[in-house]
Amino acid sequence: MYDGTQRGNGTSAKMRVARLVDSYLTEVARDRNLSLTKFQVLAEALPESARSCDDGLYRAIDSYLKAHPTLSEHERKRLCRVMDCQKLSIDACMHAAQNERLPLRVVVQVLFSEQVKISNTIATNSLKEAGDGQYQPMISNRKTLLEGTPQSFQEGWATAKKDINTLKFELESVKAKYLELQNDMENLQRQFDKISKQKQTSAWTSGWKKIGQTH
Structure with missing residues (x-):
């Protein structure tokens, strides 16, 4: 029988997986050979509901921008579309607001x-x-x-x-x-x-x- 506890455990498991995926993304984002498309596919592999906060995803995006400084304006916009600004914490917002790479x-x-x-x-x-x-x-x-x-x-x-x-x-x-x-x-x-x-x-x-x- 599926109850509220099972639902809560499922949500918690999704969030743990999201944190792991975002940590992995931050690491692989430093690889200059990683294409923008592959990064997007990895970032969007999880359902939107899995991330209650996009701080980890923002760190991964920032790492990718650092490792790929030659991205065009269009490519940077495309990269940032995988992130929801409304899901960023105030600390992440303060950092992003002064981030010239965005x-x-x-x-x-x-x-x-x-x-x-x-x-x-x-x-x-x-x-x-x-x-x-x-x-x-x-x-x-x-x-x-x-x-x-x-x-x-x-x-x-x-x-x-x-x-x-x-x-x-x-x-x-x-x-x-x-x-x-x-x-x-x-x-x-x-x-x-x-x-x-x-x-x-x-x-x-x-x-x-x-x-x-x-x-």
Whole structure:
């Protein structure tokens, strides 16, 4: 009989296999004789559901780009299509956003994904409500940029580059606000702990006074 435990074990097994495949890909990617097609076939051999995170796949792609510096823009885009930017962790996004080996279009997707992840983190921790509410992600503009065709990216290189720099500045602002809010929360927690300790001490003192009055 197939139950939830079996399903969970199956998912876990798929993830272990995905990690092994990605580790293998990272190793073979350093082989300069490995063709782009073979790399793609290996990367896409697993079902999409097998990878809950694409960090390992990103490392393999980066290794391939390092070992094959003569790839054309079209080939680099083709290579990166095996990766889902939305499945990258924030750390991987931060690395990819500054990775000059990646195509411009992929860098934009990574920056957009990172911005969304940070915004979601702030919302999840209820820190967004604690702020001044002035931060508004430029999501509509990012979607417009992401929907651009390859030709429009080439023709508008200067505009796209300027937009990336603007988004990087916005991300730094969001990170600074997140750290500031986190610090405020920690200060509030310390104050709360201090007040709780004072109340506890006061209760003990009051109790001892009552005991002293009875004797």
